[in-house]
Amino acid sequence: MAHTVDTSSASTSRLDLAKMRKIALASVIGTTVEWYDLFVFGTASALVFNKIFFPSFDPIVGTMLAFGTFASAYIARMVGAIIFGHFGDRLGRKSMLLVSLLTMGAATFAIGLLPDYNSIGIMAPLLLLFLRVIQGLALGGEWGGAVLMTVEHAPPARRGFYGSLVQVGVPAGTLIANVAFLIVASTVSTEALYSWGWRIPFLASVLLVTVGIYIRLHIEETPSFQAVKTAGAKAKMPFAALMAKYWKQVVLGGVATLSTGSTFTLLVASGVSYGKKELGHSESLMLWVVLASCILGLFLIPFFGKLSDKFGRKPIIFAGVAAEAALAFPMFWLMDTKSVALLFVAYLAMMTAFCANYGPIATFLAELFGSKVRYSGLSVAYMLSGLLGSAATPFVTTWLLGMTGQNSSIAWYIMAAAGLSLVALFLLTETRYGNIDAVDEAPASAGSTEAAAAR
Numbered sequence: 001m002a003h004t005v006d007t008s009s010a011s012t013s014r015l016d017l018a019k020m021r022k023i024a025l026a027s028v029i030g031t032t033v034e035w036y037d038l039f040v041f042g043t044a045s046a047l048v049f050n051k052i053f054f055p056s057f058d059p060i061v062g063t064m065l066a067f068g069t070f071a072s073a074y075i076a077r078m079v080g081a082i083i084f085g086h087f088g089d090r091l092g093r094k095s096m097l098l099v100s101l102l103t104m105g106a107a108t109f110a111i112g113l114l115p116d117y118n119s120i121g122i123m124a125p126l127l128l129l130f131l132r133v134i135q136g137l138a139l140g141g142e143w144g145g146a147v148l149m150t151v152e153h154a155p156p157a158r159r160g161f162y163g164s165l166v167q168v169g170v171p172a173g174t175l176i177a178n179v180a181f182l183i184v185a186s187t188v189s190t191e192a193l194y195s196w197g198w199r200i201p202f203l204a205s206v207l208l209v210t211v212g213i214y215i216r217l218h219i220e221e222t223p224s225f226q227a228v229k230t231a232g233a234k235a236k237m238p239f240a241a242l243m244a245k246y247w248k249q250v251v252l253g254g255v256a257t258l259s260t261g262s263t264f265t266l267l268v269a270s271g272v273s274y275g276k277k278e279l280g281h282s283e284s285l286m287l288w289v290v291l292a293s294c295i296l297g298l299f300l301i302p303f304f305g306k307l308s309d310k311f312g313r314k315p316i317i318f319a320g321v322a323a324e325a326a327l328a329f330p331m332f333w334l335m336d337t338k339s340v341a342l343l344f345v346a347y348l349a350m351m352t353a354f355c356a357n358y359g360p361i362a363t364f365l366a367e368l369f370g371s372k373v374r375y376s377g378l379s380v381a382y383m384l385s386g387l388l389g390s391a392a393t394p395f396v397t398t399w400l401l402g403m404t405g406q407n408s409s410i411a412w413y414i415m416a417a418a419g420l421s422l423v424a425l426f427l428l429t430e431t432r433y434g435n436i437d438a439v440d441e442a443p444a445s446a447g448s449t450e451a452a453a454a455r
Contacts (some may be wrong), residue, residue, distance in 0.1 A: 019220075023153050024165045026215045027146040030101055032176070033208040034142045037108040039136060040177035040201045042269045044294045047283055050199045052116045053125045074383070074391030076133040080140020081383040082239050087375030088145055089238035092221050092229075093152075093375065096143040098213060104138035105209030107131045112202030126432025130161025144354065144379030147362045152222035152436060157309060163363030164305020170299030170358070174268050176289065181202060182287045190275070224371040224437050235372045242373040242380065249368040250377060254384030255424035256317075257361055262417040263354045267293060267347060267429070270397040270410070271335075279338055289343055293351040300352060304359030313364035314430050318422065322358025325418035327353055328383065328411040336354075336407065357421075367431030374436075389417055 011222040080100075084432035088096040111131050117124045147166050154162035188197040242250065247420055270288055275281040275289070302417050308316045334346035362382075369377030393413075401407035 011195045015245025020153060020155075020162065023152050024162055025220055026168055026219045027150045028164045028172070029215055030097060030212045031143065031166050032172040033101060033147045033169075033205070033212040034104050034139055034146075035170050035173025036208060037104050037173075037205050038139055039174045039268060039439070040108070040180065040205070041132065042265075043177055043181050043270065043272070043287070044198055044201075047185075047272070048194055049128075051194055053128050064085045067373070075381040076134060076138040078380070078387055081379035082135035082140075082376070083137070084141020085144065085242075085373075086238050088141065088375030088379075089225075089228075089373055091235055092150050092225050093145045094219060094221050095150065095218070096141050096375075097216055100138045100140075100142040100145065101209060101212050101216065104142065105133035105205060107138065108202055108205045112205075120198040132375050140379060143382060144375050145365055147378060148158070148222055148224070148375060149219065149318040150225040151363050151366045152374075156435075158306075158438070159367070160308035160313065160360050160363045161302060161306040163366065164302045164359040165310075167301050167305070167358055167362050167447055168298055170264065171294035171301065175294035175298070176208075177201060177289045178268075178290050178294070181385070182284060182291065185283050185287065193280045205361065224374070227437055228371050233372055238373045239380070242369070244367055244378045245349050246373065246377055249428070250381045250384065251379035251422045252428050253365050253368055253377075254388060256421050256428060257382060257385035258389040258424075259321050259324055259418045259421040260354065260358045260361060261386050261391075261415075262393045262414055263350065263357070265390045265393040266397070266410070266414060267350060267354070270393055271347070273398065274401065274410075275335065275343070280334065281338075281343070285340065285343075289338075289347050292344060293347045296348055296351050297355050300355035301359040304356045305363070308360035308432065310364065312430050312432050313360045313367070314425060315427070316360050317357055317364060318425055320353050320358070321418050321421045321425065322433065323353035324350065324357060325422075328418075329408070329415040332407040332411050357454075364431055367434055367436060371436065377430065393417075 084096050084100060090376050108131075111128065114127055114131070115124055137436050143166075146169070147163060150162045163444060180200075184197045184200050185193055196341050272286045275286045276283060304316055304320070331350050334342040362378075365381050366374060368381070382442045396413060397410045400413060402408065403409075
């Protein structure tokens with residue numbers, strides 16, 4: 001009997017792995033759809049919206065107004081984080097993911113049907129703003145739920161890796177958004193692009209939403225929420241409970257994540273606008289640069305997420321933020337040569353720094369909070385970072401460039417955002433050793449004890 005193989009445990013392991021892959025796939029596809037919807041708007045803001053919805057303004061003012069509409073969603077995202085966080089902590093993760101995906105898809109499709117400024121005047125930008133706010137509300141609930149579906153199901157030793165897979169939705173969604181615009185811009189005339197071509201990427205989102213909903217209908221609720229539900233320990237008012245116990249983690253977590261939004265928005269929105277307006281590059285070239293950067297991100301984000309399982313979340317994130325600061329000026333030096341090759345080098349280098357920062361950050365934020373308020377805590381902290389970083393970056397960089405005429409002002413802004421993130425990160429606890437299934441305790445609160453035991 002010594003040679004008998006225990007096939008039951010091997011079979012269980014294979015089933016667990018298959019289940020984890022299915023959950024990860026559902027989260028990646030869902031977040032890809034959500035970020036596609038978000039960034040197809042960002043790309044349109046940089047390339048066409050200033051002419052379609054704000055044509056009576058000075059070009060710089062028109063671009064700032066387009067980006068202002070882009071930024072409005074980030075305020076809505078914070079509201080959405082509170083609302084969806086409440087119901088996600090009360091009713092579960094899965095139901096909120098379905099509602100958020102449907103809401104985002106409907107808003108994005110409706111944007112593709114909007115009349116322009118020449119047709120209905122001031123109502124055009126007002127309707128655009130309204131639908132942008134709806135997008136923001138949906139994304140405020142989507143990201144946190146998707147992260148928890150993977151992190152709360154993942155084996156403890158691989159939480160960083162599986163959490164980073166959700167983050168792949170950002171470059172993947174941006175990649176698809178830019179491919180859509182690249183195809184349209186390459187196949188229709190400029191006049192057609194401004195007339196009807198820009199609508200195609202928005203209308204096409206309905207296909208992605210359909211796939212995302214189908215997959216998400218076939219995933220299970222997370223063990224952490226089930227434990228809270230079984231123990232009868234659900235918070236009556238999750239946001240109030242969150243701010244009473246974890247307000248420092250919320251604030252510091254948001255500031256620590258600030259530089260991810262500033263850097264990525266520089267790459268996909270402000271940088272595109274700068275390359276087109278200041279350096280004279282074509283729309284297609286700038287879209288190709290973003291495309292190449294996002295392809296790189298698809299591989300580097302899970303790579304750095306995996307590294308965080310080995311070395312800890314904070315060291316990897318810290319290195320990424322420091323690299324973003326170090327590359328701020330070199331990126332513009334390389335871009336200002338107007339060399340296409342160096343333009344690609346600049347973007348790929350900054351994308352590498354961003355991936356080291358962004359890959360582990362989702363798991364890091366999730367591990368900061370106890371399971372009773374984790375949906376709320378994770379979502380609010382991350383959406384706070386978007387409000388501080390992503391929302392402000394296009395508007396501030398456009399204003400700085402218009403006021404100073406110097407790209408150094410943008411570089412200083414990126415460095416300042418990175419500096420704030422480094423300080424906040426330094427003040428937070430390493431989280432990778434915690435037990436995220438504990439109902440009453442935040443994983444980070446046991447960090448030092450468990451870290452010592454692990455060593």
